[in-house]
Amino acid sequence: MTRITVTVDGVSYSDDVEPRTLLVHYLRETLGKTGTVVGCDTSSCGACTVHLDGDSVKSCAVLAVQADGSSVTTIEGLAQDGVLHPMQQAFHENHGLQCGYCTPGMIMSACALLKDNPDPSDREIREGIEGNLCRCTGYQNIVKSISAAAKASSSTPAGVA
Amino acid sequence: MIPAQFDYHAPTTVDEALRLLAEVEASGRDVKVLGGGQSLLPVLRLRMAAPEVVVDLNKIPDLRGVRDDGDAVVIGAMTTHDNMTREPLVRQHALLLSVASATVADPQVRHRGTFGGAIVHADPAGDIAAPVLALDCDLVIQGPGGRRTVAAADFFEDLFTTAVGEGELLVEIRVPKYTGWGARYEKFTRVAQAWSVVAVAAAVKVEGGSIAQARVGLTNMGSVPIRAHAVEAALIGQPATADAIKEATRRAGEGTTPPTDANADAEFRRHLAGVLTGRAVLAAAGAS
Numbered sequence: 398m399t400r401i402t403v404t405v406d407g408v409s410y411s412d413d414v415e416p417r418t419l420l421v422h423y424l425r426e427t428l429g430k431t432g433t434v435v436g437c438d439t440s441s442c443g444a445c446t447v448h449l450d451g452d453s454v455k456s457c458a459v460l461a462v463q464a465d466g467s468s469v470t471t472i473e474g475l476a477q478d479g480v481l482h483p484m485q486q487a488f489h490e491n492h493g494l495q496c497g498y499c500t501p502g503m504i505m506s507a508c509a510l511l512k513d514n515p516d517p518s519d520r521e522i523r524e525g526i527e528g529n530l531c532r533c534t535g536y537q538n539i540v541k542s543i544s545a546a547a548k549a550s551s552s553t554p555a556g557v558a
Numbered sequence: 559m560i561p562a563q564f565d566y567h568a569p570t571t572v573d574e575a576l577r578l579l580a581e582v583e584a585s586g587r588d589v590k591v592l593g594g595g596q597s598l599l600p601v602l603r604l605r606m607a608a609p610e611v612v613v614d615l616n617k618i619p620d621l622r623g624v625r626d627d628g629d630a631v632v633i634g635a636m637t638t639h640d641n642m643t644r645e646p647l648v649r650q651h652a653l654l655l656s657v658a659s660a661t662v663a664d665p666q667v668r669h670r671g672t673f674g675g676a677i678v679h680a681d682p683a684g685d686i687a688a689p690v691l692a693l694d695c696d697l698v699i700q701g702p703g704g705r706r707t708v709a710a711a712d713f714f715e716d717l718f719t720t721a722v723g724e725g726e727l728l729v730e731i732r733v734p735k736y737t738g739w740g741a742r743y744e745k746f747t748r749v750a751q752a753w754s755v756v757a758v759a760a761a762v763k764v765e766g767g768s769i770a771q772a773r774v775g776l777t778n779m780g781s782v783p784i785r786a787h788a789v790e791a792a793l794i795g796q797p798a799t800a801d802a803i804k805e806a807t808r809r810a811g812e813g814t815t816p817p818t819d820a821n822a823d824a825e826f827r828r829h830l831a832g833v834l835t836g837r838a839v840l841a842a843a844g845a846s
Contacts, residue, residue: 399566416566416612419603438559440600441751443666452640452669458599459670462566463616509665527750528664 401465405430406474414461420454421445423461424471432473432501436530443529446502447471453509455528472501475508484508484546493542495533502529507543516547561602568614572621572700572729575613579725580702582611589613591727593636593675596667621674621729624648630696633731635674640665642673652733654741654761654773654842658689661743664751674728677713680720680782682817683753687714688783689743692759692775695733701726714782736773739763744838745777746830748821754778755821756830758810760838762793769793769843774807779816779831786810789835798843803836810835 398413405428412427424430424447433456436444445456448470456469475482481489484504494500503526510517510525517525522543523536531539569575575591582589590609592598593616601607615621621636624645631651633642642648642659649656655673662668662676662685676686677697690697691710698707699722708721715721722728745757757777763770772793774786792806811828818824 415563417561417563417602419560419599422560438603440596440667443664446666449669453666454669455666457603458596458667460566460595460599460614462568463595463614506665524750525665528666 399462399465401462403461403464403466404468406469406471416460416462418461419457420447420449420459420461420464420469421456423464424456424469430471430473433471434498434501436498436502441530442499442502442532443506443526444499444502446505446529448505448509451512453506453528470505472504475504482508483549484511484543487546487549488539488542491538491542491545493535493539495531495535499529499531499533503531503539507539507546510543511547511550516551517543519544559603559605561599562605562608564602564609565611566614567611568617570617570619572618572727575615575618575727576700576702576725578613579727582613583725587611591615591678593678594638594671596663596671597675597679597681615727627732630732630734633673633733635677635728635730636672637674639663639668639671639673639676643668651735651737652693653736653739654689654693654743654759655686655733657741658685658743658759661685661745661757667751674731677731678720678722678728680714680718681753682717682781682783683755683778685743685745685754685757685777688757688775688777689759690731690733690775691783691785692761692773693733693736694773695731697721697728698730698732699723699726700729705729707732711785717781736761736763739771740842740844742838742841744834744841746834756816756827756834758831758834758838760835760842762798762839762842764798764843767798769796769798769803769839772839774810774835774839776810776814776831776835779811779814779827781817784814786835788812789839793839798845800840800845803839803843803845807835807839808832 436442587610589611592614759775796802811831816827
């Protein structure tokens with residue numbers, strides 16, 4: 398076992414983990430952060446996307462030991478004081494989900510995209526979420542949601558995290 | 559699925575990593591080097607490999623970053639694909655490496671996956687090897703006995719096999735400067751994030767409306783990346799126009815023996831090589 402210290406959604410945790418433990422399993426099974434889901438188990442679908450030191454990553458393709466000393470943000474860390482993050486609000490208002498399974502990963506990828514490109518075209522949005530698969534093929538409203546979040550954040554100085 | 563158990567080491571210097579590799583190999587245990595992990599971790603999870611020891615290079619700062627070294631740009635092996643897409647030195651002097659890196663997999667994979675890792679992994683459908691070959695990069699390998707440099711033309715030996723031996727690491731990639739060259743990496747995939755069925759790396763220097771110099775590398779047209787020397791020669795001196803480029807590039811697949819698999823047979827791949835080479839050179843030349 399290896400001792401790791403990781404900040405997840407603003408809280409510091411120290412745990413003993415096996416080196417083979419994937420970050421997604423550490424988040425779900427050790428910390429109980431089940432908002433981050435396992436979709437394909439082959440690193441294709443992006444449902445398990447989280448931010449590792451600010452960059453979007455597939456948490457099934459990172460070892461928990463590799464996150465030692467790092468900061469992780471999951472879907473559970475976006476809402477503040479019971480208020481949805483602008484991206485979550487935009488998915489809610491624009492029906493950016495059908496079954497909802499891909500939604501945590503879609504939202505984390507979408508937030509990473511807007512951090513990099515605050516005013517993306519529809520094509521840039523589609524390229525930005527190319528690492529996330531929606532098994533319902535509900536991409537139309539997902540793109541619409543991200544576009545709406547970009548417009549909403551450009552009109553509020555606080556912006557999207 | 560979770561990987562089989564392994565011992566994990568995260569050295570902070572190249573020397574420490576090499577010492578660890580030597581020790582583990584001397585003990586007869588199976589070891590894998592972990593770069594960005596975007597190929598290795600899925601393989602471990604599917605239990606297609608079960609090394610007893612994993613040596614992670616992510617904590618070695620010396621392996622990251624890009625520097626100017628006079629007539630060459632030097633890229634640390636652990637520089638991520640995402641860094642390669644943005645790095646001004648690479649964009650200015652080796653644009654082809656930057657534009658090819660931007661097409662690897664998806665944003666999440668590009669945040670973790672590394673330039674050197676992709677080169678050493680040497681998947682024939684990977685997108686980094688053909689650009690490295692096309693630009694005549696030098697690969698700097700470090701082992702217990704010191705450093706040696708291998709030219710890209712001699713580096714890729716077979717499927718998933720390179721000149722990097724046991725107990726060695728790829729530490730740097732040196733690319734000669736191609737300042738002012740246009741570049742394009744044109745790939746054909748079934749779906750957005752899929753492996754390339756065929757892809758073409760092209761860099762072109764246009765002077766006075768004509769192609770003065772050209773470099774073309776082919777992805778997934780054989781067990782190793784292929785340099786299209788005949789196409790390069792045919793392009794020299796041609797006007798940078800669609801018709802001339804199409805004529806000079808349409809035989810890019812001739813003489814190659816690409817694989818036949820579920821995505822495409824060899825004949826279709828040869829067809830794709832010609833079409834994609836035309837598109838890549840046209841875009842690299844800025845012609846229409």
